[in-house]
Amino acid sequence: MTKVLFLCSKNKLRSPTAESIFSNVEGWEVYSAGISNDAEVHVSLEDIEWADYIFVMEKAHKKKLSSKFASAINSQPVISLDIPDSYEYMNKELIKMLKDKVPSLVR
Template identity: 55%
Template sequence: MKNLLFICSQNKLRSPTAEAVFAELSGVDVDSAGLNNDAIVPLVPEQVTWADLIFVMEKEHRSKLNRKFKRHLNGQRVIVLGIPDDYAYMDPALVELLKKKVAPYL
């Protein structure tokens, strides 16, 4: 079982979409969170240590993750998906983009 964590800023659109899309795959557990303090689900250290693979939507998210949670990162791979905040929740274009960019890591 692989634990996948998806992170964006607010946990409103991109990361919850990713969680919903990949939650149906067998062999993976999925979670999502936001890096901002006012995120719907703010990222906590337990999520970081739980994850085998961490996907962030933008480069700035990787930087912020490293700043805020460096001591909780235990060699997990952090993958920048390069998906801007231009999509609504479950936008079909976002779903397809996520599937395309995450597939090589599954």
């Protein structure tokens, strides 16, 4: 089972959308969380250690993640999808971007 973690700021729109659309992919276990202090679901050390792939929505998330969990990020890639915080949950354009970008990056 390939474990895929999606992160955004508050875990309200982008990362929950990603979790929702990829949760039924055969062979993938998917989870989402937020990096901000006011996130709905906060990313934890256990989440980072669990993941085989970590996808962040913006480069700023990657920086925050690296400063917060540098010792836990080992061999798993941390990939920025460069998706701005301008989409609602399950927005069609957001779904298309995620489907276009993510699958080709997971082996």
